Amino acid sequence: MNEVNLVETGSMGRVAYARIAPNEDLTQGVEKLCLAQGFRNAFVRGALGSLVDACLSKQDGTCQQIKGPAVEIVSLAGEVRSQDDGSLRASLSGVVADVEGNVYGGPFVAGFNPICMTFEVTLEEWLPAGTQ
Amino acid sequence: MPDTPPRLSPPRTLVHPGPFDPVRIRSMHSRRGRHVRLTLDPGRSLFEALVKPLHEMGIKSASTTVLGGLFSALQYCVAPPDSSGKAVVAYGRPIDAGSAYMIFGNATLGRSAQGAPLVHCHAAIRTQAGLIKGGHILTEQSVVGSAPISVLVTSLDGFELRVTYDPETNIPLLQPHEESGGE
Numbered sequence: 001m002n003e004v005n006l007v008e009t010g011s012m013g014r015v016a017y018a019r020i021a022p023n024e025d026l027t028q029g030v031e032k033l034c035l036a037q038g039f040r041n042a043f044v045r046g047a048l049g050s051l052v053d054a055c056l057s058k059q060d061g062t063c064q065q066i067k068g069p070a071v072e073i074v075s076l077a078g079e080v081r082s083q084d085d086g087s088l089r090a091s092l093s094g095v096v097a098d099v100e101g102n103v104y105g106g107p108f109v110a111g112f113n114p115i116c117m118t119f120e121v122t123l124e125e126w127l128p129a130g131t132q
Numbered sequence: 133m134p135d136t137p138p139r140l141s142p143p144r145t146l147v148h149p150g151p152f153d154p155v156r157i158r159s160m161h162s163r164r165g166r167h168v169r170l171t172l173d174p175g176r177s178l179f180e181a182l183v184k185p186l187h188e189m190g191i192k193s194a195s196t197t198v199l200g201g202l203f204s205a206l207q208y209c210v211a212p213p214d215s216s217g218k219a220v221v222a223y224g225r226p227i228d229a230g231s232a233y234m235i236f237g238n239a240t241l242g243r244s245a246q247g248a249p250l251v252h253c254h255a256a257i258r259t260q261a262g263l264i265k266g267g268h269i270l271t272e273q274s275v276v277g278s279a280p281i282s283v284l285v286t287s288l289d290g291f292e293l294r295v296t297y298d299p300e301t302n303i304p305l306l307q308p309h310e311e312s313g314g315e
Contacts, residue, residue: 012164012165013164013165014161014162014163014164014165015161015162015164015165015286015288016159016160016161016162017159017160017161017193017195017288017291017293017308018157018158018159018308019157019158019159019305019306019307019308020156020157021153021155021156021157021158021300022146022148022220022300022301023145023146024156024157025143029156029157032156032157033157033159036157036159037159037161045165045195045197045286046195046196046197046238046239046240046286047238048238048240048252048253048254049254050211050221052143052144052145052146053141053143053144055140055143063140065140065141068221069146069211069212069213069220069221070210070211070212070220070221072210072211072254072266072267072268073254074237074238074254074255074256074266074267075236075237075238075254075255075256076238095256095266096266097210097254097256097265097266097267098210099210099211099212100210101208101210101227101265101266101267102265102266103256103264103265103266109140111143112140112142112143113143114143114144114145114146116146116211116220116221117211117219117220117221117301117303117305118298118301118305118306120195120240120252120306122195122240122286122288124165124286
């Protein structure tokens with residue numbers, strides 16, 4: 001039987017804000033922000049900025065690439081989770097707008113969303129019960 | 133229309149006009165999150181409706197989520213390549229979305245280089261014509277409609293966001309700094 005924890009109780013900890021520089025990857029940048037701040041688990045509280053081009057994954061396993069620059073990050077939801085092997089993984093989902101303001105949405109593909117000018121992100125640390 | 137290539141194009145690395153900054157992530161933290169639920173006052177600009185109540189509470193830097201709501205007027209812009217060559221991209225001309233519905237957005241509150249309040253907002257909208265669009269919202273030209281709009285505010289305490297010139301991109305950008313204290 002698979003055991004899945006459907007409910008995880010905990011509390012919010014610190015709040016970090018970062019400016020991430022051009023050509024850094026969106027997903028890995030958020031993971032590295034957690035490394036910089038010592039967060040093991042976190043939720044995205046707010047984010048905006050721009051990408052060179054955007055890459056969102058689709059249900060059929062392919063990706064939708066949206067050409068910039070710049071593709072504006074309109075909104076973003078997501079979290080960073082500590083993995084069983086101790087590594088960190090960010091899962092980010094969001095809405096982007098192309099150079100004509102047309103919008104697209106989906107999960108960001110790690111490694112394929114280079115930041116164009118800047119990315120401003122606020123993370124709130126999540127402290128699962130028992131780890132504090 | 134965006135392409136859906138059978139194989140993924142590798143990410144492009146753009147060359148910016150200024151010197152490469154070896155620090156790629158500038159971050160600061162607050163020891164605890166302080167949250168505020170705010171309602172945007174009908175008839176005010178988005179800028180004023182966000183800045184005024186937060187200023188009165190002593191919040192100078194914050195990350196906010198604007199929940200859905202109607203604006204009686206809304207303008208936005210996008211950022212195509214900068215033909216002047218000063219930067220890689222630059223904001224284009226304001227686009228008038230008319231009386232538009234903001235589906236949701238994120239707005240960051242900080243300060244300008246001169247110390248005045250500054251709001252940086254990106255949002256998805258439904259324009260008066262019914263088109264779904266997104267981009268950089270011109271907060272002083274966008275007016276909250278007849279119903280208040282809810283905003284979740286995460287206050288950034290113990291440091292501040294201030295616009296400083298970024299040599300690499302050659303534009304002024306919001307960055308986290310130690311609190312300067314003065315007004």
